[in-house]
Amino acid sequence: MVRILGSLLCCFLLATPAWAVDRYYIGSSDGIDVLQRAQAHAVVLGHIPRLTDVKIIQKKRAWWKVRTVGYTTPEISGWVPSGAVRKRYRATVAEKTSNSFFSGLSSLFHRNTAGGQKTAVLGVRGLDEEGNAAGGKANMVAVEWMEGLGVSNADVAAFVEQGRLNP
Amino acid sequence: MRLSLLLAGLLFWMPAAMAFNFGELGDALGIDPDIIRRIDQGVKIASALIPISDEEERILGRNVAGRVVGRFGIEKNMQQTYYLNLIGQALGQRSDRPNLAYRFAILATDDVNAYSCPGGYIFVTRGALNMVHNEAELAAVLAHEIAHVTERHIINALQHSKLMKVSGEVAADAFKQGGELFQQMSDFATDALFKGLKKTDEYASDSKALEYLDHLGYDYPAMYDVLKELEQRRKQGRAKVLAKTHPSPKSRMRQLKQAESELHLDRPTGIRLKARFVKHIVKNKEA
Numbered sequence: 001m002v003r004i005l006g007s008l009l010c011c012f013l014l015a016t017p018a019w020a021v022d023r024y025y026i027g028s029s030d031g032i033d034v035l036q037r038a039q040a041h042a043v044v045l046g047h048i049p050r051l052t053d054v055k056i057i058q059k060k061r062a063w064w065k066v067r068t069v070g071y072t073t074p075e076i077s078g079w080v081p082s083g084a085v086r087k088r089y090r091a092t093v094a095e096k097t098s099n100s101f102f103s104g105l106s107s108l109f110h111r112n113t114a115g116g117q118k119t120a121v122l123g124v125r126g127l128d129e130e131g132n133a134a135g136g137k138a139n140m141v142a143v144e145w146m147e148g149l150g151v152s153n154a155d156v157a158a159f160v161e162q163g164r165l166n167p
Numbered sequence: 168m169r170l171s172l173l174l175a176g177l178l179f180w181m182p183a184a185m186a187f188n189f190g191e192l193g194d195a196l197g198i199d200p201d202i203i204r205r206i207d208q209g210v211k212i213a214s215a216l217i218p219i220s221d222e223e224e225r226i227l228g229r230n231v232a233g234r235v236v237g238r239f240g241i242e243k244n245m246q247q248t249y250y251l252n253l254i255g256q257a258l259g260q261r262s263d264r265p266n267l268a269y270r271f272a273i274l275a276t277d278d279v280n281a282y283s284c285p286g287g288y289i290f291v292t293r294g295a296l297n298m299v300h301n302e303a304e305l306a307a308v309l310a311h312e313i314a315h316v317t318e319r320h321i322i323n324a325l326q327h328s329k330l331m332k333v334s335g336e337v338a339a340d341a342f343k344q345g346g347e348l349f350q351q352m353s354d355f356a357t358d359a360l361f362k363g364l365k366k367t368d369e370y371a372s373d374s375k376a377l378e379y380l381d382h383l384g385y386d387y388p389a390m391y392d393v394l395k396e397l398e399q400r401r402k403q404g405r406a407k408v409l410a411k412t413h414p415s416p417k418s419r420m421r422q423l424k425q426a427e428s429e430l431h432l433d434r435p436t437g438i439r440l441k442a443r444f445v446k447h448i449v450k451n452k453e454a
Binding site for chain 1: 221222225229230232233234236240241245248253257260261266270271288302383384385443
């Protein structure tokens with residue numbers, strides 16, 4: 001019985017996507033409107049100010065369903081463009097191993113993309129703390145930085161208006 | 168009857184059929200070799216057109232973007248990058264694929280070039296940023312790169328490559344799980360970026376860029392000014408990388424002129440926004 005429960009626990013920990021445990025926050029300059037559905041013209045449920053911690057509940061293409069975390073704001077849950085959300089910190093492999101042996105083990109063999117998809121890496125030796133092949137050419141940390149630059153639709157609209165371009 | 172049986176069998180057997188020698192099967196069943204040849208061609212065409220969804224494209228593009236940044240490095244200049252994103256996203260929203268999440272960044276190299284990865288990851292080099300004189304010219308560079316994404320040039324090339332002569336399930340699995348095929352697809356896309364796309368793709372992107380500039384209201388002749396500047400640099404031997412990956416600016420201008428007459432654009436607006444460009448780019452240059 002204990003073995004069965006243990007196996008189930010292992011499966012659960014290995015299957016948990018990293019975005020479900022990592023910490024995120026709203027990075028766009030003037031916060032972001034939370035929408036009822038993953039569509040640009042969906043009903044606005046509320047507004048999350050910049051730098052508010054959020055938890056990612058679900059991912060759907062370029063839209064992420066988030067819920068506010070902490071006590072500073074009333075809890076809001078809804079869809080936001082993925083570009084508005086930034087990762088608060090990314091645990092190193094060593095940290096993950098110390099937090100949870102199984103999730104650490106899982107992270108050694110998989111690298112998460114922003115879409116929550118897992119990309120298999122070929123081996124453990126030579127991986128840097130971000131899970132990239134050490135000495136390899138890819139720089140996914142810089143790509144994450146690029147993705148974290150939240151430019152909201154409101155920012156773009158204001159920019160267009162200021163330049164007297166076509167709205 | 169034998170032919171219909173063969174066709175019915177193939178429908179259930181498509182993935183394996185791609186690697187199958189139809190000639191031998193035809194001989195065994197006594198079917199006309201010409202019919203067998205046509206079936207063989209049909210299967211090859213079907214295998215070359217495996218659809219790649221927007222999300223799969225983004226996953227691939229993200230991986231390719233990592234390699235591009237890995238090669239050149241990224242300029243973490245917040246003000247400049249934010250400005251770049253404002254222009255780029257305004258253009259992206261008025262493009263043929265307005266729902267893509269376009270992202271823009273500056274590559275830390277003085278080469279004059281720009282790269283667009285599938286899925287909307289777009290890079291402009293520091294050299295290109297230093298070359299343009301105003302916002303409309305910068306928008307022209309970005310619009311050209313956005314057009315490569317909206318026209319799915321790399322994805323089309325990939326779909327017609329030998330790599331995609333696999334079953335739809337295998338391809339879909341590669342995007343979901345990663346692995347060797349996914350890495351090979353990324354290699355293919357990165358190669359296409361660094362070695363250059365087809366000339367016709369470049370011309371098509373120029374025409375689309377003109378259209379996007381016009382949609383947003385920038386002074387679209389800025390596109391010609393960028394090409395003129397490139398031509399000047401090419402003559403001086405200062406745009407060697409770009410010369411390798413793009414057709415000559417002169418031929419691009421010729422093609423563009425021809426396309427312009429067919430585009431029915433509005434009259435040029437004269438909006439170049441030099442002051443805003445100077446404020447965000449020139450004054451934020453890092454030493």
